[in-house]
Amino acid sequence: MRETSSPVTLCCRLATLVAAACLIAAPMAHAEGPIVIGASASETGPLAVDAGYHLHGLELGIAEANAHGGWLGRKLELKYYDDKSDPGTAVRLYTRLITEDKVDLVVGPYSSGITQAVAPLFNKYQRVAVDPGASLPDIFVAGNEWNIQGIATSTGYLEGILPLAKEHGAKNVAVLSLQSAYSLACGKARHEQADKLGMPVVYDTTYALPQPDFSSIALAVKNANPDVVVACSYYPDSVGLTQALQRVGFAPKFLAATIGPAEAQFTSAVGALANRIISNTTWWPSLKTPGNAEFIAAYKAKFHEDPDYHAAATYSAIEALGAAVKATKSLDQTKLRDWLMTHEVPTVEGMFKAGPYGIGTQFKQYMFQIQNGDRKLIWPKDLAEAKAEVPYTGH
Amino acid sequence: MFLLLLQLVVNGVLLGGTYLLLAQGLNLVFGVMGVVNLAHGAIITLAGLFTFWFATTTHLNPLLVLPIVFIVMLAAGAGLQRVLIEPIVNSGRKAELLSLMVTFGLAYVLVEGALDIFGSEYVSLPDLQTTWVIGGLAVNEALVVAGLLGAGISGALQVWLQHTASGKTLLATSQNQIGALSCGIDVRRMRAVAFAVGSALAAAAGVLLILVIPLAAPTADTLTILAFVIVALGGLGDYQGAALAALLLGLVQSFVGYYLGGNAEYVVPYLLLIIFMIVRPQGLGKAGRPIWSEKR
Structure with a gap:
């Protein structure tokens, strides 16, 4: 004899099915969502002029990557906050990006001083960070495992x-x-x-x-x-x-x-x-680095100004990070870190190549x-x- | 050696002239209203950034902006006082705290407005950069113009306060509000006049400052603190004391910067403030009062 379900039972079964569908769909939706790259940017404060180029380079690098299909079949999205040129604010913002916003990847901030403040954070949370604004070599010393210099050294x-x-x-x-x-x-x-x-x-x-x-x-x-x-x-x-x-x-x-x-x-x-x-x-328009002419043309088209080396450094950081993601086919921080520490990446700024403790070795002045x-x-x-x-x- | 010392004195005096104008508006507002206007630096910065925009857009002499911003800020200052400050004046002992909060909020609004309108970048004008060398003494046009105009406007303020009926009325209000009330002075109107003139003086300081140093919207806080230090060094509410303090600060910074370097020069205002708070809390002037004084 066939049992007939009561309306209540039917509703329960339907709800169970919907919940199960949601559980299955959630990771799929996440997998198809954008790869979020987090950063702080000194939009205000004494570093704002130079940091403006830093941010533009980052934005352009992400836009260009998206124009070429993104990474791992996913689009990229930049999430950033204004650190007001203040190291303390930058530490709070990166903590928020990593622990609350749960960004997939991070890029270091502008200036050595601010990177010096946030670098221990990347080591603590084991987040690989290419640091295109940190020319100070003192950051990339024994104890540093997750920061990789993305610009020529200040010395x-x-x-x-x-x-x-x-x-x-x-x-x-x-x-x-x-x-x-x-x-x-x-x-x-x-x-x-x-x-x-x-x-x-x-x-x-x-x-x-x-x-x-x-x-x-x-x-x-x-x-x-x-x-x-x-x-x-x-x-x-x-x-x-x-x-x-x-x-x-x-x-x-x-x-x-x-x-x-x-x-x-x-x-x-x-x-x-x-x-x-x-x-x-650390960069110049006439350099014969791969993609340099295209970088300059795209930058001028997007921002209606000439790029400078700060913009080239952040653009190159995205190039290096993209190469690592594509090579490892992963967003796993350890795999990315190990790949970036051991591989060369030709960028518009020059050859990205990490030395001991992540110090940049090939960028020139x-x-x-x-x-x-x-x-x-x-x-x-x-x-x-x-x-x-x-x-x-x-x- | 003599020439070097003379150069340091000239630089210090000219810097002092600019500092004087920076502080007089704040002093006036405090003297009459008992309000430390935390938006003072924001008004200075806003005026400086407007001057930069005007000069780079029109290619006209940036000093042409001076009378314009002075008049605009007279009107705006009076309006701001009526809308923001006057309603809280009669809140008793809470009035000072409330006025601090209101002007703090106003500073934020002005700085954020400046950021939206003018951006966050440091800007500087290449105008008036001629340097005259007279007998080995280098005198820069921008510093001379800023220093002399700063001192001149402050002098005009003094003349107005000491020798005109309206100025004396304002001065009387700043010295004793109850006394002024009993003499039939419209104290409410005087408070509006003080805030209006104070704001206009701040705006004038901004026009001159952009000729001398690079400015950006976030510089506002530093300028408020610097102005407050000068007012406190001079003795709160003492205009001649503020003039002496500005001169002293300019001179000490000039000498310290030369002999001890930029780091030492940076801390001079705050070091002087600490020393004065311990040794002479009433400030340099005769009529000044310590910052903790409750006398109005």
Whole structure:
């Protein structure tokens, strides 16, 4: 005899079926969802200008990957928050990205100082992070297992300026460094290089931001009368120092600043004072790296401005991460870390290759000079587009 | 050596002139209303960023903005006072705390507005960057203009407060509100005037500051703190004391920055504040009062 189900029983069975379908469908829906890449970005604060390029590179890298079908058949999605150029805020944001938002992958933030603060977090949560904003080598030392440097090291910033200046008869040096992790490493390296080259360092100081006025530092530089002034700086202090030197009526034969002159805003901020300033870059438009021309064209089309090396570094980080995901066919953090630590990836910035403890080994440093409004690569000599114009005139 | 010392003094005096204008608006608002306007730095920054936008868009002299923002902020300041501050003035002892919260909120709104309108980047103007070298002494056009205009506007404020009927009325209100009320002064109106003039002075400081240092929306907090330090060093509500404090700060920063470097220069304002709080809490001026004074 066939039993007839009561309406209540039918409802229960239906509910069970729906629940079972949901349980089966949930992982499938997740598998087909986007791969979420988490990052903090300094949209505000003193690092905002340079970090803006950092974020653009990240956005473009993800957009280009999506245009080519994404990774593992899934689209990519960027989830980021503004860290306000503050390391403490960045730590909170990455914790949120990893533990609450449960992003699939992370990319390191902009600046060495902020990466230094969040790097232990990546080690704690065992999340592989390519760090395209961390030039400071001190992050990639014994104890670090999950951070991989995605840019050339800060000790090489402006490493060509002193040999170049010496060739032109420069005899002594002033080194100015911002109180930040990368700047201090850069300043120390240039000081030691000057000692080795037999160029006395006649003035060496550090300063903090926001600095209300650079006049006193500029006056001290003027009084020391160096042939070369090397500023291991970010954008706002590069502008402030350049203006202050002019205000005290001093123009060294060589004026070099690490970060700032690469950005278009620098020339509009200091006007004619930008002419003949020398600066540092880890990427250049004329480099024959794979995909470089396409990167520049896509960047200009998307953001209506020229890219700089910060953008190239984050774009390259996505290229490296994508290569690892495709090669391992996985989002498993250990597999990705092991692959990235042991493989080379050609990127627009150059060859991505990790050394011991994740330090970058193949990215290179270049120098350019602003010559009548144009930025020309002047070092190394085999890649130079123009010879250095000497002296810096300060007008 | 003499030339170097003279250069440090000139730099310090010019920096002091800019600092003076930075602080006078805050001082006026505090003196009359007993309100520490935490949105002071935001108004300065907003005016500076507007000046940058004006100068780069029109290619006109950035100083043309000065009278415009001064008048606009006079009106806006009066409006803000009526809408935001006046309703909480009679809240008794809670008034100070409430006014801090309101101006803190206003600062956030202004900074976020500046971020949306002008972006978050540091901006700087390449105008007025001529440097004159006179007998070995370098004098920069932007510093001279900012320093002299800053001192000039502060001087005009002094003349208005000391030698005109309306100014004396405002000064009387700042010295003793109950006394002013008993003399028939419309204290409510004076509070609106003080906040309006204070806001206009802050805006004028922003126009001059963008000529001297790079500014960005997030700089607002630093400027509020700096202005507060100058006002506290001068003695709260003491305009001549604030002038002395601004001059002192400019000079000390100039010398410390030269002899001890940028890091030491950065901490000078806060170090001076600590020293003054211990040694001379009433500040440099004669009429100033300590920050914990309840006298109004």
